[in-house]
Amino acid sequence: MGSANQQDSEEAQGADSAYLEKQKVIQRMEAGAECKGVRIAGLSKVYSQYPFGIKGKKDVHAVRGVFLEVEEGELLGLLGHNGAGKTTLIGMLTGILKPSGGQANLGGKDLENEIDEVRQIIGVCPQFDILWKELTAGEHLYLFARIRNIPKHRIEDLIREKLAEVNLSDVRASQVLTFSGGMKRRLSMAICTIGDPKIIFLDEPTTGMDPKSRREVWDLIEVIFSQLRSTVVKTNIFKKETED
Numbered sequence: 001m002g003s004a005n006q007q008d009s010e011e012a013q014g015a016d017s018a019y020l021e022k023q024k025v026i027q028r029m030e031a032g033a034e035c036k037g038v039r040i041a042g043l044s045k046v047y048s049q050y051p052f053g054i055k056g057k058k059d060v061h062a063v064r065g066v067f068l069e070v071e072e073g074e075l076l077g078l079l080g081h082n083g084a085g086k087t088t089l090i091g092m093l094t095g096i097l098k099p100s101g102g103q104a105n106l107g108g109k110d111l112e113n114e115i116d117e118v119r120q121i122i123g124v125c126p127q128f129d130i131l132w133k134e135l136t137a138g139e140h141l142y143l144f145a146r147i148r149n150i151p152k153h154r155i156e157d158l159i160r161e162k163l164a165e166v167n168l169s170d171v172r173a174s175q176v177l178t179f180s181g182g183m184k185r186r187l188s189m190a191i192c193t194i195g196d197p198k199i200i201f202l203d204e205p206t207t208g209m210d211p212k213s214r215r216e217v218w219d220l221i222e223v224i225f226s227q228l229r230s231t232v233v234k235t236n237i238f239k240k241e242t243e244d
């Protein structure tokens, strides 16, 4: 923890850089500049207490007008404390949550009007693993390969490749219910890279992990970043880790 003064100056710097980023995004949009990575322009989300836009005292302003541009092939670490709105922002960018305002572009596709195209080019590793405990690692990869429309004759090679990448080849036939937290996370990471998505979102990929698993996931992120050349947006609650 830094001193109060240090924290104040860090916050001021944060506010400044947010302002500068906003100006940059607006200028680039006005100039008609293309963004092949992720462009977020004023995205906001209010979880409303009441329907039909009726305001309530318990409305939660989870995301307030975020402006951000992530260039193609860039890895961005998004830092925020618990409840800062990280998952909400990723939810909007992946078409799970409807924004209350603003717009975004992913790989040059408009989030609102081209959501089907957006879904084709993104991969998501959610904060909490969405896996079926009765299915094996191999079955998960098969299922998601089919969902991703990978040609059937390519799937077996792909499964082997992915399992090797995340060091799960030996447990291909084991049900997920026998997996540790780190193993489940690695499987989720493998799943989100199926189909070589241009843009990958990783929501707190290492939170709650022991140092060894954390190191393994960092190494995986490095692989995704350098080999797939995807644009990667990852969130984290720890400042130290995000900077690493």
Ligand SMILES: Nc1ncnc2c1ncn2[C@@H]1O[C@H](COP(=O)(O)OP(=O)(O)OP(=O)(O)O)[C@@H](O)[C@H]1O
Pocket: 047, 060, 061, 062, 080, 081, 082, 083, 084, 085, 086, 087, 088, 089, 127, 237
């Ligand atoms: N479905 C919902 N309905 C109402 N409020 C919600 C809902 N989902 C999230 N919130 C609130 O919105 C705010 C942002 O939540 P969000 O989960 O996006 O934050 P986060 O940065 O991902 O937090 P964490 O680090 O705990 O995962 C919080 O105040 C949360 O309580």
Ligand SMILES: [Mg+2]
Pocket: 086, 087, 088, 127, 203
């Ligand atoms: Mg979250």
